[in-house]
Amino acid sequence: TVETPFASALQRKIDLKTKPPGSLGRIEDLAAQIATVQKTLTPRMETCQLTIFAADHGIAQEGVSAFPAEVTRQMVLNFLGGGAAANVFARSVGVDLRVVDAGVSGAPFEAEGLIDRRIAAGTASFASGPAMTDAQCAAALEAGQILGADGAWDAVAFGEMGIANTATAAALGHKLTGIELDILVGRGTGLDESGLSHKRAVLEQAAARTGDLTPAKALAEYGGFEIAMMAGAMQGAAASGRIVIVDGFIATAAALAAVRLRPETRAAMVFSHRSAEQGHAALLGALAAEPLLSLDLRLGEGTGALLAWPLLKAAAAMLNDMASFDEAGVAGPA
Amino acid sequence: TVETPFASALQRKIDLKTKPPGSLGRIEDLAAQIATVQKTLTPRMETCQLTIFAADHGIAQEGVSAFPAEVTRQMVLNFLGGGAAANVFARSVGVDLRVVDAGVSGAPFEAEGLIDRRIAAGTASFASGPAMTDAQCAAALEAGQILGADGAWDAVAFGEMGIANTATAAALGHKLTGIELDILVGRGTGLDESGLSHKRAVLEQAAARTGDLTPAKALAEYGGFEIAMMAGAMQGAAASGRIVIVDGFIATAAALAAVRLRPETRAAMVFSHRSAEQGHAALLGALAAEPLLSLDLRLGEGTGALLAWPLLKAAAAMLNDMASFDEAGVAGPA
Structure with a gap:
């Protein structure tokens, strides 16, 4: 220093x-x-906003999640109705919350209060080809950069919803860092032993499709729309002088992409918690990050970031x- | 279960x-x-009060603290003025705060807002004899029991201020659990290597004064007025159906005394954090307690308990x- x-x-x-x-x-x-x-x-350090980015993942078709893909859409409606864990925690700690459709499967929502930044109706399966085109990836990053810089918050947090996105985060983290998939692939929302083996096998095969990739290419090949948009939002928030509160495993994969693309983003990041999801500790290590909390959370949605917010207020x-x-x-x- | x-x-x-x-x-x-x-x-789980108990320790005369004993009194005035860490954190997380004189050295305070429950002007040095009489110990416990049960808070937290009270907590913890003083004695507010050796030597000699003791005798022989009163307050709060948020090393020694005297107190206790003070992990182990936070705090005053309060609110x-x-x-x- x-x-x-x-x-x-x-x-x-x-x-x-x-x-x-x-x-x-x-x-x-x-x-x-x-x-x-x-x-x-x-x-x-008085005001904070959580933005939840939701999107679907083609890789979900390969049976890598304990929950069916339609849950992404159902949970978006749960966020809008105020009934999800993120809503409850946000109210409890005094954080504003908004929800962005970054690319949920099916038709666009017709729902009051949702911010529409849909790139497409879910990514393609990266088992057989790129999850998204380079143009889609650039559009997601740019939409995120604008969202991360707007408003007048002292700190911003980002959460995500996307069935199968621990698979996406593991593949992306592997390509960005070279850390073995054995370390990065975990049970997500609750796979059993055979589900975990299958997820590992799917991701090993998918990763073998490509060799070394630039950060931008890794994000397009193995990313998700909510992850790319969150990475952009972290960049936009950091560039506008704000503290960025990083949530769990998926948010840390997005943080890694954001930092590999723009290293100056790292200084603004506060890592909120160490998730129970296997692989999070390794991604945190790749960012030399020591999180504030360790509460065995593995839910996403920004829930860990919300629970860390009072610590930032108290510190200031x-x-x-x-x-x-x-x-x-x-x-x-x- | x-x-x-x-x-x-x-x-x-x-x-x-x-x-x-x-x-x-x-x-x-x-x-x-x-x-x-x-x-x-x-x-x-909407309201919480922190009570800070302050008292002085005869053992401070043996040179076991990095700070002079008059700081206890000065910090009481700082609490009343709203400038201490506990005040700042309490305001930040929305917790009420009150301060109790359990036995600070010198004349009684003439200060607005302080609750006077003085047992005496500091304990005697337990290097050469009991810190307090059995009657003083019983009076401190009883005053605490009443304070712990009053008001209408959903949760209560207890903090302390008392120069040299890590020495007291180490000696008391040793007598209550049999854990070696080598493990329990730490740097407190910042002793250097030679100060730490001296503190160990003083406590080894003081502990050798007595053999096995009942919990009540251990508290009278090696306790402090703020520690005994805090132990009573934990009992009173638990008996009235309230959650008790336990702070750091000294509060955990008080919790141990409270539980050894009344085992049913344990169920109400939420352990807020693992202190950087050396012996805290061992005392937590003796209570089979897994704290919520691990933030390298070592200040006392209830600061760790305050930072855990938002987690209790969110959980409910x-x-x-x-x-x-x-x-x-x-x-x-x-």
């Missing part, structure tokens, strides 16, 4: 708070990151509102 | 929510614990507000 005047002033401000130096651990690091991203010693409040030793008349170490 | 009709109905309610079974991990366990303590499938909201598969028209596993 480079010692700049800003970094020194920031560390000094944290150290003069009425507490033993370093005693707030990860909260101190988080406060420093927030201040650095916002380029101020008095950062604002520490920097802004806690008294210094001088202000409080408290003695330092003897 | 015994399968009761209530436990079955509770598990069924959690499993029918629109998510893969088990996919909310620790949040599902937390929701089940809250519902079980409140004896209802629709628990209420999941149980109360999330749609079931039927309600939302979402298909289950294929």
Whole structure:
């Protein structure tokens, strides 16, 4: 780390708070990151929005998920009705929520409140060819970049819904990092042992279709519309000076794509939690990320990001509102 | 675990929510614990109060802390002024805060808003004799029991302030569990290597003063007024059907005393975080407790308990507000 005047002033401000130096651990690091991203010693961390991107995956046809593909569509309606875990957690922690159709199978929704950015009615199966065209991939990234930069939120979080998207995230993560599929492929929403073996076999064969790929090609060949759009949204949010709260396994695959395409995106990212989905720890490692929470979540939708939001608020409040030793008349170490 | 009709109905309610079974991990366990303590499938988890108990420790005279003993008193005034970490976090997460003088050195405070339950002006040094008399210990427990049961909070958290109280907690934890002092003695607010060696030596000698002790005797011999009062408060809160959010190393030593005296207290306890203070993991183990957070905190004051509060709110909201598969028209596993 480079010692700049800003970094020194920031560390000094944290150290003069009425507490033993370093005693707030990860909260101190988080406060420093927030201040650095916002380029101020008095950062604002009061408002947050979660955007959930939904899309379907051609690879679902290969029987790689415990749930049927129509659940993507049903869950979009559940989000709009306010009944999903993400809705409940968002209300509980005071985060705004919006839902984007990035490419759900079937006809466009006729539903109030849904943001339509459909690229197509689901991706093609990457078992036999590219999931999407280069043009579709670029369109998804661009739509995401615009969505990530709009509004006036202090932090933004991104969630996803897409049956079979742990398969997509594993294949994409494998192509982006070279980490073995054995490590990256997990049970998703609840595959049994034979389902897991089948998922592994499908993905091994699909991965063997191609050799080394550029990040952009990997995203088009093995990505999903919600993953590509989320990667773009992370880029757009980071470029506009916002903190990006990264959710679980699928969001981390999107984060990896975003960072491989634009490395400067990494500095804005706060990793919210370590998922119970096998493979998440390895993807986090590829981003040198140490998540805040470890609660055995494996739901997606941005649920882990939502549960981390209060920690970001508290970290900024520490920097802004806690008294210094001088202000409080408290003695330092003897 | 015994399968009761209530436990079955509770598990069924959690499993029918629109998510893969088990996919909310620790949040599902937390929701089940809250519902079980409140004896209802629709628990209420909207309000929480943090009580901070402050007291001084005779053992501080032996040079076992990096900070001078007058800091206890100064920090009480900082809490009353709203400038400490606990104040800032409490405001950030929407928790009420009150401060109790359980036995700070010097004259009684003349300060607005402080709750006076002073047992004495600090404990005696347990290096040479009991920290407090049996009568003082009983009085501290009883004052705590009353404070833990008052008000109408859905959950209560307890924090502490007392220079040298990691030494006290280590000695008490050792006597209650038999865990070696080498494991339990840590750097507290920031001792260096030689300070840590000295603290170990002081505590080894002090522990050798006595043999096996009953929990009540251990608390009187090696406890602190804030620790005994906190143990009582945990008992009082649990007995009145409330969730008790346990903070870090010192609070866990108090929890251990509370449970050894009244085992039924354990069921109400939610362990908020694993502290960076050396002996905390061992004390958690003695209570078979798996904390929610691991953020390298080592400040006390209830700061870890405060940061866990949003998880309790979210867990209860999941149980109360999330749609079931039927309600939302979402298909289950294929």
